[in-house]
Amino acid sequence: MRLEPSALLCCLFLSPGVGLAANKTVYGLNEYVKLKDLDLEVAAKLDTGAKTASLSARDIRRFKRDDETWVQFYLAIDEAHEYPIERPLARISKIKRRAGDYDPDEEKTYTARPVIEMTVCMGQALRTIEVNLTDRSAFQYPLLIGSEALKRFSALVDPGLKYAAGKPGCITDANPGE
Template structure:
């Protein structure tokens, strides 16, 4: 009898442990994100309706280096990193569907092309390498947007009733 109880308890603990291990990380609609490669912490909007992540940048220029595509840009974020010029390899060029409000009158272009870079992003205590497109987000409330592809990498669930629930990023490299 004791053996059966021990087996039953062990089985229940295993099932409960695996069920809790598969729980997503719950984040708020806005969180603090760290970009360790840039020594930068920024407020980020977690947007399940966007596919890719976007970082605010200006003076974005594509160029070739040793036959490879690179991008030169200035960070468009508040703080001491504002205007810092960076050069990074381009992973790919992304085509982003434009909202009707973003298309100037007389222009029929439905998509805009953006260079995509890859870098580490830290949310809470979890770090992932994420593809990030570069665009001028200075007219938006958040300089960094994290879309659904990156949210899947973070095994994230976004609770719109929460903000900054993960606290300051605490990833160690």
């Protein structure tokens, strides 16, 4: 059986995967991201295998303010600010330890990390995402964007591309909650 080109094209557009892909933005393996809350631009790695986003931070401590739990930290980024940053704690994330990080004497197979909300701009999209705090100074990219954040950006990741979205160019009054 041979399909006419117009019938084949029609079948492709009716396919569920193609219809969903039409509303997605293609990003590369690495992208520039503006941390709007901190007025700082960093390079990020987009990782569909990671669930959460991670920001490089050091000297992380929790404290109480007005009966709420907050987090204070310093960015663990070479060119970053020298002052402490304080944000409300959104939750605690349990990150599965890799085989090299697992200590059989400890019974935990996860690491607990504080999570905060941040407004970030990638390409032309401004979104509020959850970011866990951990020291990533041993890694090339201070920010890792995981699958939960990628969903909020309606992202398709092409690992063959780098910086496909260009420099962040968000309009300040755009809706970050989308």
